[in-house]
Amino acid sequence: MSRVARTIPSELASPSLTAAATTVDTTTTTNQVTDTTGWKKQAWDAYDKVGELRYVCQRIANSLSRVTLYAADIDPTTGRPSTSPTDNPTAASIVNDIAGGPAGRAALISKLVTHLTVPGEGWIAVISRSIDGQAVEEWHVLSADEITSRGARITLRLQDGTDHPFDPTTDILTRIHRPHPKNSRESDSPVRAALPTLNEITRTSQAIDGAGKSRLAGNGILLLPSEISMPVTEAPQPDPDAPGLPAGAPVTVEKSVTAQDVMVQLQQVMTTAISDPTSAAAMVPIVLKASGEHLDKIRHIRFESEVTETNLKTRDSAIRRLALSLDIPPELLTGVGGTNHWNAWLVDEDAINTHFAPLATLICDALTEAILRPLLAHAGIDGTLFTVWFDLADLAQTPNRGEDAVNAFDRGAISSTALRQALGFGDDDAPAENMTRAEQQQLAVSLVKGAPSLLPMLARLLGMDVDTTQPLAPIGTSTTPATPTPTKAPPRKD
DSSP: OEEESOOOOGGGSSOOOOSSEEEOOTTTOSOOSOOOSTHHHHHHHHHHHOHHHHHHHHHHHHHHTTOEEEEEEBOTTTOOBOSSOOSOHHHHHHHHTGGGSHHHHHHHHHHHHHHHHTTSEEEEEEEEEEETTEEEEEEEEEOGGGEEEETTEEEEEOTTSOEEEOOTTTOEEEEEEOBOSSOTTSBOOHHHHHHHHHHHHHHHHHHHHHHHHHHHHOOOEEEOOTTOEEEEEEOOOOOTTOTTSOOOOOEEEEEEOOHHHHHHHHHHHHHHHHHOTTSGGGTSOOOOBOOHHHHTTOEEEOOSOSOHHHHHHHHHHHHHHHHHHSSSOTHHHHOBTTBOTTSGGGSOTHHIIIIIHHHHHHHHHHHIIIIIHHHHHHTTOOGGGEEEEEEOHHHHOOTTHHHHHHHHHHTTSSOHHHHHHHHTOOGGGSOOSSOOHHHHHHHHHHHHHHOGGGHHHHTTTTTOOOOTTSOOOOTTOOOSOOOOOOOOOOOOOO
């Protein structure tokens, strides 16, 4: 939820429509809130149950929340948005106020991306409420489950637990969706086609979980032949001839035992070994005695499921299929070589234009039709000349962005301001216009260290007497003229 102190004019309750943005008009129909059952309910269930799907949604949402939105002019010749913000102050102000500012826009885009990825649709509600006597505008992203309609009355269930009656004179409720290719009124999403794969992941995960629970439920049956005997400690018995005297010490005897006797002995030994690892019970094995033909009759029957390995392979295969079904780089889930899902986006920067840009375009188109152009029309400005557009520069930043900026600056491709921004510095870090002599000398020393050939030009600033008419001798050579070595006359020939 984002708030901003501005009220939407009543004339803007029904802005123009596109295939991706449809504003509710309570005067014409009351059945515009789509059904929340069917495949959309299955999609949300998969989001709640399959961690891989939730991870993908969160990764895309977190990445696109860094997108910068701005109002752009539309080139009348090409019809494409400009790559820089418009100079029109009204259009720029409207986009800057979307969702109350940068933080609100980031939250709005993040939540909306998840809705467009899972059920393929989300609802943007711009409502006006009175907070402490002041009319405040709030922005919400809602699912169809949070919108109910009875006749011409629409109620919005907000995240603070309150219900807000939709007022078409002050509020805007816009459905943003991915149009289905067959029926543009229906929403489509990457999860819709991946539902069979997600169900397979869910089933195999349940089977693996069931196999683990079968181990905990019991450790099977231990089969023992009746001919087995083992040492058993019996409680001391009083002497029948001297009933008044205390009983003697416990006596260990060897006798045939039942399965119950063995279980009691095992429990005693295991309990002692766990409570005191240094005891003999933790070191000495339990001794069972029987004739040779009966020893191989001891069997342990286990009840646990034996299909775990198959289910693990099936689930891994389903996850690979899921990576190909969703609108993401498959490496995000599968990895490539030594790359895991933490740095998979670095595998192919083209993923930004292939997977992120279309989704950002869909959101910007909806915001343009539902918010920007109606507000511009209310201000008497032709809204068709402007659009909400996006900048993916933050997503395209590479680890060596600073080095690339330095190289671009050396080639005159970017300004010093752009260089400072790429390196993480601000305008306050720029060199002072009126530098003291000490600052000038310090800068000169730094320049000469990097390029010694600059010494003749900076010598006077450094207080050095250098003959600028002579070339600078290489470091390590003497500047004293060398004494010529006399040459010997060639041998005389007679």
